[in-house]
Amino acid sequence: MADLALDILSWVLLLTGGIFGVMGGLGLVRFPDFYTRLHAAGVTDTLCALLIILGLIIQAGLSILTVKLALILLFLMFTAPTASHALARSALVDGVAPRVEKSDATDAD
């Protein structure tokens, strides 16, 4: 019974992670501007990796495999935001302009 509950939990985590990955990929293709694409890819990348590797950790049970998967998760949690930050900052310094919608009513300046 407990095994079945853990299995179902890991299935839910794995599939949710996969679906979040596809959503990030769709955002990467369809969003209009570099910074929105960075948002879609950078945010879902971290969440997708987190959910999928947590699901795999539950599947793997308690062994050396679990430690290695947890290390992968740790490295991804550090490196993915760092890479996103470096990309955003270098694009901004390099003059890739953000796309701004002018709202005509409120912002008078």
Add this chain to the structure above:
Amino acid sequence: MDTVLVMTTMLVFITMMLALIRALKGPTIYDRILAVNVFGTKTVLVVALISLLKGHSDLVDVALVYALINFIAIVAVLKLVKMGNLGDAGEGDITDG
């Protein structure tokens, strides 16, 4: 269990395909680097999924090393694009601004 792992792998493959589309289309160089970054992260996940799917627990080491190399490669390529040279530092560097 195997069915769910295969379905997740397929979903990650779809994401990799979408990232490749952006890498080919990307108007700026940063779009391409971003797409390659996503592709590399998803490669790590696919290698980890395949290692549990086939029961080859050695493959997890490959995923671990790939996660590190992917990050180093992204930062190095970014620096090469920004500075034109891996050795230079200073004005306009990737940590500048």
